[in-house]
Amino acid sequence: MTLLEIKKYPDPVLKEQSVEVVTFDDELGKLLDNMLETMYASNGVGLAAPQVGILKRIAVVDVSREGTNPLVFINPEIIAKAGKVKSEEGCLSIPDYRDTIYRSATVTVRAVDRKGKKFEVEAEELFSMCLQHEIDHLDGILFTDRLSRLKRELFKRWFLKQQQENG
Numbered sequence: 001m002t003l004l005e006i007k008k009y010p011d012p013v014l015k016e017q018s019v020e021v022v023t024f025d026d027e028l029g030k031l032l033d034n035m036l037e038t039m040y041a042s043n044g045v046g047l048a049a050p051q052v053g054i055l056k057r058i059a060v061v062d063v064s065r066e067g068t069n070p071l072v073f074i075n076p077e078i079i080a081k082a083g084k085v086k087s088e089e090g091c092l093s094i095p096d097y098r099d100t101i102y103r104s105a106t107v108t109v110r111a112v113d114r115k116g117k118k119f120e121v122e123a124e125e126l127f128s129m130c131l132q133h134e135i136d137h138l139d140g141i142l143f144t145d146r147l148s149r150l151k152r153e154l155f156k157r158w159f160l161k162q163q164q165e166n167g
């Protein structure tokens with residue numbers, strides 16, 4: 001397996017729309033395994049394909065914290081949602097930044113697995129937040145895009161300051 005390079009904000013690939021997966025072959029399987037390994041190596045609970053520069057509708061998730069429940073969501077769709085909760089989030093593409101946004105409390109997601117077989121999950125709490133976060137990536141949306149206008153300005157200032165300090 002291979003560790004993939006995680007694209008960092010403000011890489012323009014993170015703003016792109018991803019396309020549906022139509023071919024379920026060995027190459028896809030390899031990509032999924034590499035994405036999972038990259039996610040675990042970065043201590044993430046989710047990773048979307050655009051974050052490794054691949055504009056396909058794929059997300060991998062493991063909210064078990066022990067790395068024991070790797071899940072693959074291909075062509076995922078939120079088919080039902082309910083409630084509204086605060087969600088404190090970070091993103092592997094925006095290292096060292098965390099902030100609080102609003103998300104739906106529960107979501108039902110329909111997707112296909114690595115073999116192309118359909119399945120549905122109902123998710124709540126961290127699993128729900130994570131799925132909404134990763135599915136956003138497939139539409140070019142970062143969690144910072146969901147901040148209030150004021151907080152988004154603060155984020156931009158934080159980012160510029162960080163760039164100056166590191167540059």
Ligand code: ZN
Pocket residue numbers: 090091092093133137
């Ligand atoms: Zn993210």
